[in-house]
Amino acid sequence: MDIKKIREKFPIFKGGDGGKRxxxxxxxxxxxxxxxxxxxxxxxxxxxxxxxxxxxxxxxERATGLYEQARHKVAKxxxxxxxxxxxxxxxxxxxxxxxxxxxxxxxxxxxxxIVVTQAEHHANLLPWQRVAQRTGAKLRFIEVDQExxxxxxxxxxLINKNTKLVSLIHISxxxxxxxxxxxxxxxxxxxxxxxxxxxxxxxxxxxxxxIDVQALGVDFLACSAHKMCGPTGVGALYIKKDLxxxxxxxxxxxxxxxxxxxxxxxxQPAPMKFEAGTPAIAQVIGFGAAVDFFNEHVDxxxxxxxxxxxxxxxxxxxNSIGGITILGNQCDMKMCGHLAAFVVDGIHxxxxxxxxxxxxxxxxxxxxxxxxxxxxxxxxxxxRASLYMYNESEDIEVLVRELRDLIKTxxxx
Amino acid sequence: MADQxxxxxxxxxxxxxxxxxxxxxxxxxSGLDNPxxxxxxxxxxxxxxxxxxxxxxxxxGCVVSLASASMLTEKCLGMSIDxxxxxxxxxxxxxxxxxxxxxxxxCALLSLEALHKGILAYRK
Numbered sequence: 001m002d003i004k005k006i007r008e009k010f011p012i013f014k015g016g017d018g019g020k021r022x023x024x025x026x027x028x029x030x031x032x033x034x035x036x037x038x039x040x041x042x043x044x045x046x047x048x049x050x051x052x053x054x055x056x057x058x059x060x061e062r063a064t065g066l067y068e069q070a071r072h073k074v075a076k077x078x079x080x081x082x083x084x085x086x087x088x089x090x091x092x093x094x095x096x097x098x099x100x101x102x103x104x105x106x107x108x109x110x111x112x113x114i115v116v117t118q119a120e121h122h123a124n125l126l127p128w129q130r131v132a133q134r135t136g137a138k139l140r141f142i143e144v145d146q147e148x149x150x151x152x153x154x155x156x157x158l159i160n161k162n163t164k165l166v167s168l169i170h171i172s173x174x175x176x177x178x179x180x181x182x183x184x185x186x187x188x189x190x191x192x193x194x195x196x197x198x199x200x201x202x203x204x205x206x207x208x209x210x211i212d213v214q215a216l217g218v219d220f221l222a223c224s225a226h227k228m229c230g231p232t233g234v235g236a237l238y239i240k241k242d243l244x245x246x247x248x249x250x251x252x253x254x255x256x257x258x259x260x261x262x263x264x265x266x267x268q269p270a271p272m273k274f275e276a277g278t279p280a281i282a283q284v285i286g287f288g289a290a291v292d293f294f295n296e297h298v299d300x301x302x303x304x305x306x307x308x309x310x311x312x313x314x315x316x317x318x319n320s321i322g323g324i325t326i327l328g329n330q331c332d333m334k335m336c337g338h339l340a341a342f343v344v345d346g347i348h349x350x351x352x353x354x355x356x357x358x359x360x361x362x363x364x365x366x367x368x369x370x371x372x373x374x375x376x377x378x379x380x381x382x383x384r385a386s387l388y389m390y391n392e393s394e395d396i397e398v399l400v401r402e403l404r405d406l407i408k409t410x411x412x413x
Numbered sequence: 414m415a416d417q418x419x420x421x422x423x424x425x426x427x428x429x430x431x432x433x434x435x436x437x438x439x440x441x442x443s444g445l446d447n448p449x450x451x452x453x454x455x456x457x458x459x460x461x462x463x464x465x466x467x468x469x470x471x472x473x474g475c476v477v478s479l480a481s482a483s484m485l486t487e488k489c490l491g492m493s494i495d496x497x498x499x500x501x502x503x504x505x506x507x508x509x510x511x512x513x514x515x516x517x518x519x520c521a522l523l524s525l526e527a528l529h530k531g532i533l534a535y536r537k
Binding site: 236348349350351354355365366367371380381413 | 419421424428448449450451452473474475476478492517520
């Protein structure tokens with residue numbers, strides 16, 4: 001993987017801002033878009049635009065073909081056994097709400113238990129809070145070890161015969177990796193032993209790790225295209241085939257009906273059953289193009305090594321400044337990380353990121369949609385620098401240099 | 414050079430906040446937080462004959478939210494509550510003397526929103 005060549009495939013880095021380098025360190029929020037993705041969306045709108053599934057004229061047939069090809073591509077990308085296991089949604093958040101509304105709320109009752117971790121993004125916590133409130137089910141938590149920032153091996157009775165769902169973050173958007181070797185696999189195994197289903201929130205991980213739903217043995221998986229160089233507004237929900245009957249339609253309406261009367265209706269089989277209304281056609285095709293981009297240009301092992309190298313430089317650079325607390329397991333970050341959230345003593349995270357922004361460095365500030373975790377580790381807001389395939393050593397050099405300088409000038413002001 | 418981003422006056426209000434006290438025997442108060450970043454601003458004060466006689470703020474947050482609160486208390490002292498309620502986003506932006514994007518604007522407006530909330534509650 002030649003990083004220079006990869007970087008050239010992202011038009012945004014070609015300059016425009018007076019030739020000034022764009023130091024983009026916020027890919028954990030959203031990645032930049034690859035040229036293949038932009039071209040595919042542009043081509044569809046300019047040459048192939050039509051609705052899908054219903055039209056029998058050539059343009060619509062072609063659009064349908066491209067749309068369904070994207071489903072095949074995504075299915076293959078995460079090694080789903082069958083393309084019908086892929087449902088297109090607006091992204092990870094909708095995918096998880098989908099499972100909460102269309103499956104959990106239909107089947108859960110008082111006494112049932114839902115297990116999540118203390119490191120969940122709001123998207124994989126709030127839907128389960130609502131399911132718990134509305135069904136009487138109980139939320140239980142796999143704890144974060146506040147020294148190592150890894151998840152603790154849960155006590156034996158945490159996952160028990162009452163557990164109906166174990167819904168887990170794969171990679172944290174604040175702490176990075178939170179799973180010690182083998183623990184995720186062990187938790188999934190324990191869930192299945194008691195008959196619980198498993199959802200994996202891959203919002204962050206899809207862009208950095210080879211995902212294999214069959215090897216992981218998960219029942220549901222949620223992800224977004226925009227974290228992996230694809231368009232915004234589209235993502236996927238993997239629903240394992242044996243759940244296709246138990247999961248109800250999330251929405252009802254056009255496209256998903258088999259037969260409708262005035263009083264009743266029944267549905268088409270999956271995945272049509274799960275996709276009501278005109279879908280985000282261009283975005284889905286763009287999602288397919290993002291998968292093509294990965295297949296053609298990205299080697300996950302090389303990507304991992306590239307990111308880890310930069311992350312080690314980032315961690316060392318931040319530590320060299322002094323007065324900075326990094327959240328997360330630094331040792332792990334240097335071996336396999338791609339982001340670092342940190343707090344600068346005496347300067348609010350908003351000021352840090354706004355001042356970095358003025359100096360041409362894009363980082364994220366805030367609680368990163370993990371308020372309970374932020375409270376747990378006693379941090380109000382943090383700044384986060386996140387890395388991706390197109391970042392180079394120079395990006396970190398600029399960040400560290402500007403950060404060092406702004407801390408100095410801020411304290412002197 | 415106080416980082417180019419923040420004007421000298423803004424940094425001065427951040428480092429030496431004015432009216433950062435809880436007013437004793439206040440007759441209006443309110444508090445607000447910005448869920449995006451955890452900034453918290455609370456306001457207390459005394460209104461007599463429709464005029465802000467005393468005003469103070471407390472809270473924690475970034476330079477923009479705290480300096481904005483400090484500057485706002487100076488600006489509003491002695492103003493009629495009608496005039497205070499008439500203050501808008503544009504007045505705060507002019508007061509801070511800097512361009513703010515939509516995200517950062519929330520920090521800047523937190524104190525004005527808290528103040529408006531407190532005065533409206535007092536009126537009732």
